[in-house]
Amino acid sequence: MTFRDRRSFLVAGLSCLSLASAAMAAPLPSDSINPMDFGANGDGIAEDSAALRAADHAASAAGLPLRLTRRHKIAASYTLTSSLLFEGGRLEPAAGVVLTLGPGLTAPPVQLFAGAGSIAFSTPPAAGHPEWWGARSTVDSFDSHAAIMACIAACQVVQFQRGDYYVSQRVIVSQGSRQLLGSFGVYDGTPGSATRLIGLFNDRPVLRLGPDERPRHINDYPAGITLRGLWVQFNRPPDIGKPLPVIDVGTIRNSDLSDLWAYDGIYGYQFGGAVDVHVLRCRSQRTGSGQGKGTDRHIGFYINGGAEIGLAGGNASLHIEKCTAIGTHAFPDCSGLVADQYFTDLWVEHFETSACAQPLAINGQFLGRGEKDTFGNTDCLIEHPVLDGYETNAIRIWNVNRSGSVEVSKPYCAPAAGVSTPAISFRGNEGIVNLTGGxxxxxxxxxxxxxxxxxxxxxxxxxxxxxxxxxxxxxxxxxxxxxxxxxxxxxxxxxxxxxxxxxxxxxxxxxxxxxxxxxxxxxxxxxxxxxxxxxxxxxxxxxxxxxxxxxxxxxxxxxxxxxxxxxxxxxxxxxxxx
Structure with missing residues (x-):
């Protein structure tokens, strides 16, 4: 071998060694990027903002997910651009910090986020879980209110697990385009048999749809709210001195409620200002007496038209279909569905009651007003109700205004033992009231x-x-x-x-x-x-x-x-x- 050949061989060997050393110093990414490789502490105490940004840039450049395996405290607002893969890690933004996550979040229903800051999404995940913010579907009365509200704020679809979610305050859905989805189970006393939302109180609704303050115009009402597959109740008998609903449906529009169960409230559901809302296969049940001073009562579905919202009245285009109210003969003031005062285009279809003294009542708009208004309640259709065990009247339609029209079609009514009052009562109506078939x-x-x-x-x-x-x-x-x-x-x-x-x-x-x-x-x-x-x-x-x-x-x-x-x-x- 000549001198020149030896020299070339040595140079080549040194070059290979240099490449190997470089690879050991900065290993090439495999299938993900971890902030720990960029100097993150990962203890949830020291601040990891810089390391997270560097890892995010590297992940985005390589087209790889950002893999999180430790707790990362974030002290500055930032928008992540890479997709995230949680493997036991958490993101913990500090107070006042908004951490916006990129697309492609993949994670089971376990805690991912903590800290006093906020999490947002540039592209919402297919479904978010309250567990990501620390909620627990357990039987130990753990307060999941903050976690549920954080999930509703950040995610358009909130997916609950089977189990019991306890809340110390009302759960309020005041944003449009939100879906709260449960397991569709019926609670049979077995833990995990249904998705239950349980209020740790009895003096306010457990669940509120719509803002507390009514928007000035109907078009400003939150739209596109979906509630499905939830069992909602208090953790104690209701306070009879405060006639409040379990589920309070306020000023919302173009929304759907289905397969819900409102349990043991003074009112099961209250509708006040709802516009174009479909209520399907929902149930209300009252099993026992309330507590406190006053006269105990129950209304399964209360359509409260006390607040006028223009020609539409207090509620408009409300469709209640295949819903059930189950009462108790323990007290006489128990109703299945009551519509009061202002309403327009109310459609009650295949409504069923059991053990309700007064199954279904339509009350005119002038209650408490002293005179009949021109447009108080119009266009009400009650189709094929099945009303068992009534004690007063199965259907009561009173005080409908002059422009009102109420149609009752194909009812089935059967009284409790010893009842002598009429099955159907029409009184004081100035509008048209028709009963056909049944x-x-x-x-x-x-x-x-x-x-x-x-x-x-x-x-x-x-x-x-x-x-x-x-x-x-x-x-x-x-x-x-x-x-x-x-x-x-x-x-x-x-x-x-x-x-x-x-x-x-x-x-x-x-x-x-x-x-x-x-x-x-x-x-x-x-x-x-x-x-x-x-x-x-x-x-x-x-x-x-x-x-x-x-x-x-x-x-x-x-x-x-x-x-x-x-x-x-x-x-x-x-x-x-x-």
Whole structure:
């Protein structure tokens, strides 16, 4: 080997050695970058801002994730540009610091963040977990309020685990485009059988949707809020001196609530200012008495229209579908759904109650106001409710204003034992109120009636509603104008006092009942009492005379039997009267 060859070999060897030494001093990245390789302390005490920035720059340049394995205290606001991979590490921004995270966060529901500062996302993760901020879904009453609120502030989708989340303050969702998702489980007493949000108090709602202060314009209401699969309750009996809801739905719009369970509150759900909100398969349940001074009561779904928001009223375009209210007979003031005062376009579909003394009530807009406003409550549709175990009225519709319209379609109503009050009550309505179809099962109480219509002057109808085993009047009408009364009655066991009874000063009504049953089980077809009833039409064709006692007529007016069609004072008689 010549001298030149030896020299070339030596130079090549030294070059390889130099490259190896350089590689050992600054190893090339493999599949991630760790701030610990850039001088971070990782003890959560010393400040790691510079090391985190350097590691983030290196990760972004290499197209690799930033891997966090230790606790890093951050003292300056910064926006990370690389994706993050948490493997036991935490980010702990100091007070006043906002640490904005980049896209691609991958982490299980364990604690990732601490410190008094804030975490934000430049690109929100597919779902955030309250556990990232230190929440616990346990049974030890650990307060997860701050963690849940931090997750709601930072993430559009908040995913809860199965278990119990305790909170010392209200959980408030005041931002739009937020989803709070639970496990869809039903709590059966077994820890982890459902996602439960439990208030460590009983004097305020556990969950509030919408800001406390109402925005000035409907378009400023938070929109796009979704609540799904949560069981919400207090950790003690409710305070009867403070009639508050478990879930308080305030001024929000274009939002959805589904598969929720509000448990043991004075109110299960309260709606005040909700616009275009769909409530699907939600339940309210009251199992026992409250505590404190006052009269105990319960309303499963309370539509509070006390705060006017313009023509829309207190709530607008509210759709309650396939929801259930379960009450208790322990106290009489227990209601399934109550709509008060201002509302527009309220649609209640397939609503079901059990053991509620007053299952469903629509109250006019003028309660506490002293007069009826022009646009207080309009366009209410109640479709196919199933109302079991009522004690007062199954459906009560009172004081609807002149421009109002309430439609009740295909109800099923069955009373508790011994109830004698009407299943459906219409009183004081100036607007149109219609009842079509459905079935009213009367209880064993003496004088039990199907429908009462009292002091109603806006018109309406009772059409093709089947009233079973009524012992009073199937329909009683008093001081009412403009109704078309066509009930279907069936009496095989109890004796029906009258298919329709008219009292007081009622005018311009059409009465044409249809009766069925056993012989002798219909005491009277149509009974009219009072000299002020005028300009009505009575049609006896549908009254089966074979069911009447031998001495009874299809129609009596002030005790006088009417057996022929034609004029009867200021009223008209039509159809077959024999």
């Amino acid at each position: 079935q009213l099962v009367m209880g064993p109480g003496k004088g039990a009636g199907g429908v009462e219509i009292v002091d109603c002057h806006g018109g309406g109808c009772v059409s093709e509603t089947q009233i079973l085993e009524s012992s009073g009047a199937a329909v009683r009408i008093a001081n009412t104008d403009g109704f078309e009364i066509r009930p279907h009655t069936l009496n095989a066991v109890k004796t029906l006092a009258a298919a329709v009874r008219m009292e007081g000063h009622s005018t311009r009504n059409l009465v044409a009942p249809f009766t069925r049953g056993a012989k002798g089980k219909v005491a009277a077809g149509i009974t009219v009492v009072g000299d002020g009833n005028s300009y009505n039409e009575f049609n006896g064709t549908g009254v089966d005379s074979s069911l009447l006692p031998s001495a009874s007529a299809k129609l009596t007016i002030n005790g006088t039997a009417i057996t022929t069609a034609g004029a009867a004072g200021l009223n008209t008689v039509s159809g077959n009267m024999l």
